[in-house]
Amino acid sequence: MSNKTILNAIERKSILFIGDFLIIGFSLRNFILRAIDYQDDETLTTKVLIFIIGLVAYFTIAYVLDLYNLEKAPKTLTLTAIRVFSIAFIFTIAEFIITTIIFDFAYWRIHLAVFTIFCPIQLVLWRLLFNYIFKFVPITxxxxxxxxxxxxxxxxxxxxxxxxxxxxxxxxxxxxxxxxxxxxxxxxxxxxxxxxxxxxxxxxxxxxxxxxxxxxxxxxxxxxxxxxxxxxxxxxxxxxxxxxxSHNDSIYEILQLKNNKIRYVQSITSFCFNFILAFFTGIAFFSVVPFVYIMNIFFNRGPLFYAQLRVGKYGKEYKVYKFRSMVVNAESKGAQMATKNDARITKFGKILRKFRIDELPQILSVIEGNMVFIGPRPERKVFVDKLNEVTPFYNVRHLVKPGITGWAQVKYKYGENMEDSIRKLEYDLYYIKNKSVVLDLRIIFKTVTTILFSRGV
The missing domain is CATH 3.40.50 (Rossmann fold)
Structure with a gap:
């Protein structure tokens, strides 16, 4: 009998998380007790609040920037050290700015410098030690x-x-x-x-x-x-x-979706997520309309918006709206999927797509009730029909409302063909099967990463 113990990915990430937690906690303690120049006798509540803000800030930044994605970690120790130091340094600066804005503190410069420099160094040394240990501990x-x-x-x-x-x-x-x-x-x-x-x-x-x-x-x-x-x-x-x-009887496993009994907490939370995100997206949309309109006059002559029929929940078609990023009459030769370096995209359209500004008008479809903020991306009927011929599973994604962002968008590259659409379908089905508050939060954080680094589609 084999006595070899192999740590899985969750166990390794937990060890890494605990180490980070201890280092960040110790660094925040010194920051709170030594770096801040309290003018009055600050209460314990204030200090605890600063500590909590720091923890939330660090782990949010670390997650958004994929610091715990061990499956796609840098290949060399040098790149690992640079990556960890950069993220930790961003955190220390963010903590300083946040506490300054909220509490208007003064600081002891020496201790502030110690926090800003030595916290990243400690995290780098811990990550290097972690990588060194797992050279000898079996993980494969x-x-x-x-x-x-x-x-x-x-x-x-x-x-x-x-x-x-x-x-x-x-x-x-x-x-x-x-x-x-x-x-x-x-x-x-x-x-x-x-x-x-x-x-x-x-x-x-x-x-x-x-x-x-x-x-x-x-x-x-x-x-x-x-x-x-x-x-x-x-x-x-x-x-x-x-x-x-996979060509096996995984059809049962794939379609073994969780039962549809009403989960009140999840339903209420999902509604709140979509409402809050839609609200801020709406503000962003109405704020950029004048800018896009003016830039269109000079660099993208033609209609400001374009509307297109997409397939929504239960296969019902509806109109989706976007800022036009392609030349007028881009599909004069028939419907075709957009590619990453599509010649039909205008120069200004490339900017709109790079920062996902072209997607903002979809908030109108959310207001109409045809879309939500998080869900599978809607597709056109002509492509839905073709994909239904290739795989019998494609219509399963129409069990839920389509979304502005989704699991496939934050997990997969830019889709350019039918093969990519089928690959994205795998992620859509995973989302439908495992939909939860935690998964929605992961999509929100990953969407930020997608926009920052121009990933996904």
Whole structure:
């Protein structure tokens, strides 16, 4: 029996979080007690409030800037150190500015400098120590991939997804594969299965078609503290999407959406999120209209807005509004998907798209009740019909109202073709299946990152 313990991603992130929490807490304590020059006898409540503001500020900045995304961490220690120092330095400056604005404090310059410089240094040293420790602690799980004749055609692709690539570190590595069918289920074949594995990932047409010998082998593996999971479960956990093209009976797992009983807290919270975000988006929209109108006169002659029919909840079409970013009559040759460097986009339109300003008029569709702030992005019927021919799952995304931003937009690159649309569908289905207040908050934070770094679409 293997006694090797492998920490999963959540456990490693928790260790990193605890270390950051202790360092930030200690640094804030010194900042509050030494750097601030109190003119009056400040109350304990004020000091606690400053401490809480600091913690919230740091972890918000760290999350928005992907500091805890270990799957896409910098490849070198130098880049890691620069990244962590920069984020921590931004935090210290933000804490100084926030407390100055709210409380109008004076500061002891030496202690303020110590906080501003040494807090980032401590976090860099902790991150380097963390990376050094996990050079020796096993974090990659050795995988036995079990498949059958129906999933054999996607063998290499699925193994590649399990192993990950330069953009995604899964911490799993396939070291053995096994074809599950009547011919290969001889006792000798089962005995040949590698014992030095930590996880079984099963991708078969039907999970009930295992021989008694194979079932005993699985039970014994569980008793040896090995994980046995389906390919769909693995994919959903690691990629936070659903594998709609895995060609197995994951149709049950994919459509196993959470029941639709009213969750009052979630419903009320989602309404509040959408109302507040729509309110501020509306203010931003009406504020930029004069600017966009004037710039259009010089750099983007033609109508200010364009309206287009999109497919909404339950397949009902509605009008979506955007600032026009393409030349007039951009689709004179028929409907076509926009690409990242589309020649039809005007120079001013590129600016509108880069900062997502062109999306702001969609708030009108939110006001009309056809959209919400967070949900799957709406698509045109001509493309919906084509995608429905490719995959039977596409209409599932129409169970909810479309949104201005969504899980697919913050998790995937700019979509340019049908393949990208199907890939984004995997994220939309994941959102529908796992919709929650926490997931909505993650989308809000990631949307900020998307705008700042021009990611997604």
């Amino acid at each position: 799980k050795r995988v036995l991939y079990l498949y059958d004749n129906t999933t054999e055609d996607s063998l290499n692709k699925n193994i590649g997804l399990i192993n990950g690539d330069d953009e995604k570190e899964t911490h799993h590595k396939v070291v053995s594969t096994y074809l599950n069918n009547e011919i290969s289920e001889a006792e000798s074949d089962l005995n040949d299965l590698k014992k030095d594995v930590d996880t079984w990932i099963i991708n078969t047409r039907n999970y009930n078609h295992f021989s008694p010998k194979m079932e005993r082998k699985m039970v014994n593996s569980i008793l040896e503290r090995k994980d046995i999971i389906t390919y769909t479960s693995f994919y959903e956990s690691i990629y936070e999407a659903l594998p709609i093209d």
